[in-house]
Each structure stands twice: as C-alpha cells, then as structure tokens.
Amino acid sequence: MPGTGVSDISCIEPIQGMLLSCQCHLQHLYKVGEHPTQALLDMFTIWDELGLSLDVADGDSKNATKHSGPLVVVLLGDLKHGRTVHSLAKLLARSSMRHNLVLRYCAPPSLEMPAHVKEYVAKFPNAKQEEFTDMSAAVRGANVLYVTRVQKERFATAEDYENVKGAYVVDASLMKAAPSGMIVMHPLPRVDEIATEVDSDPRACYFRQMENGMFVRMAILALVLGSP
Numbered sequence: 001m002p003g004t005g006v007s008d009i010s011c012i013e014p015i016q017g018m019l020l021s022c023q024c025h026l027q028h029l030y031k032v033g034e035h036p037t038q039a040l041l042d043m044f045t046i047w048d049e050l051g052l053s054l055d056v057a058d059g060d061s062k063n064a065t066k067h068s069g070p071l072v073v074v075l076l077g078d079l080k081h082g083r084t085v086h087s088l089a090k091l092l093a094r095s096s097m098r099h100n101l102v103l104r105y106c107a108p109p110s111l112e113m114p115a116h117v118k119e120y121v122a123k124f125p126n127a128k129q130e131e132f133t134d135m136s137a138a139v140r141g142a143n144v145l146y147v148t149r150v151q152k153e154r155f156a157t158a159e160d161y162e163n164v165k166g167a168y169v170v171d172a173s174l175m176k177a178a179p180s181g182m183i184v185m186h187p188l189p190r191v192d193e194i195a196t197e198v199d200s201d202p203r204a205c206y207f208r209q210m211e212n213g214m215f216v217r218m219a220i221l222a223l224v225l226g227s228p
Contacts, residue, residue: 037213039084044216047061048063050181053066067143071101073101074138075106076145076193077193078111078154080111093120100127101128102129104142108150108164143179144185147170150164150166170184175203184203186209194206
C-alpha cells in the first residue's frame with residue numbers, strides 16, 4: 001500500500017551487489033547470467049510463430065501452420081555474456097515439446113557459449129548441439145535465428161570490443177539465402193547486428209516478440225499473486 005513500505009511484488013534489476021544484499025531475505029534467487037522471464041517469452045514466441053506442439057494439455061499452438069521435424073535454433077552473437085541465450089538454451093532443452101532440438105551456436109572467438117550451459121543441455125537426449133563460425137552456414141535449414149548484441153560494457157578495453165564488434169550482421173543478403181520459414185528474434189535493444197532493412201521482412205518477429213513479453217510477464221505476475 002502507498003506509504004507503508006509494503007508491497008506484494010518487488011521487481012529488481014539484477015545488479016550483483018544488490019542481489020547479494022537481498023539474498024538473505026529470499027527463498028529463491030536465480031543466478032547472475034540468467035534471464036528466466038525472457039526465456040519464457042522467447043519460448044512462447046517460438047511456439048506461437050512456428051506452430052510447435054508441447055506434450056501438455058492444450059500444448060498445440062493455434063498457428064494454422066504446424067511445425068514438423070526437429071526444431072533447429074541458431075543462437076548468434078555474444079553467447080558468452082548473453083543472459084538470454086543461456087536461459088533459452090536450457091529451457092528449450094528441458095521443455096516438453098514434441099520435437100527433437102538442434103542448437104547451433106555461432107559466436108565470435110572468445111564469445112562462445114559457456115561450457116556450463118552446454119553441459120546442462122547435454123543432459124537431455126533430445127537436444128543436439130553444434131558449433132559454427134560461418135553465419136551463412138549456420139542458418140541453412142534453420143527454423144529460428146536468435147540474434148544478440150555484442151555487449152560493449154562487458155569488455156575490459158575498447159580495443160577488445162572493437163575486435164569483435166560487427167562480426168555478424170543480419171542483413172537482406174543473409175535473409176535472401178535463409179529458409180523462407182525461418183523467424184528472426186532479438187531480445188532488444190539492438191545496436192547494428194540486425195540491419196533496419198530486415199525490419200520489413202515478415203520473418204522478422206522481434207517486435208512481436210517484444211509485445212509477447214508484456215503478456216507473458218503479466219501472466220507471471222498473475223500467477224505469483226494467485227489470480228484465477
């Protein structure tokens with residue numbers, strides 16, 4: 001209530017020092033380097049856009065087009081520091097979808113997917129992991145291209161950042177060669193890793209993905225508060 005200092009929900013930006021100071025008051029605390037709510041909205045977006053089937057009640061997407069065969073997901077960009085790709089890779093691997101999973105990791109040198117994420121995914125027999133350096137090769141036969149920005153604030157020096165900045169740029173030429181049914185996702189904000197010319201491509205679903213984030217987080221808050 002206003003002025004009482006009491007609230008039903010507190011939303012905290014996961015700053016390391018703040019998390020440590022709050023830890024003694026919380027029963028459950030997710031690790032730094034993860035982004036669970038983004039993973040949920042990303043999973044929903046993939047399910048909705050591609051017509052996936054989940055092995056749960058009402059698990060079939062309402063999309064008129066139904067996905068068949070394995071789900072091939074390319075994770076592109078800064079996979080070392082990208083919290084969203086860490087959580088998404090884990091959630092896809094452990095999900096109840098009725099499709100085998102192929103995760104393709106495509107990152108600049110020194111920014112590869114961390115070993116602890118790959119070790120977690122390897123626990124699930126339905127998930128296959130592949131490493132790529134060539135972006136064009138990675139998207140062949142892909143269903144999802146999930147792009148992340150190279151995060152300047154994560155680098156010790158400006159020179160280190162400049163060495164990998166712009167290593168991968170999704171543009172019209174790549175989209176022309178990509179599968180016609182492949183969707184492009186991005187957690188936003190972007191820098192220059194997706195050219196603005198891609199925005200008008202119907203396969204670019206990052207703005208729809210962003211809108212889904214509002215609805216998914218509304219649903220999470222409703223569940224936390226015990227709403228029917």
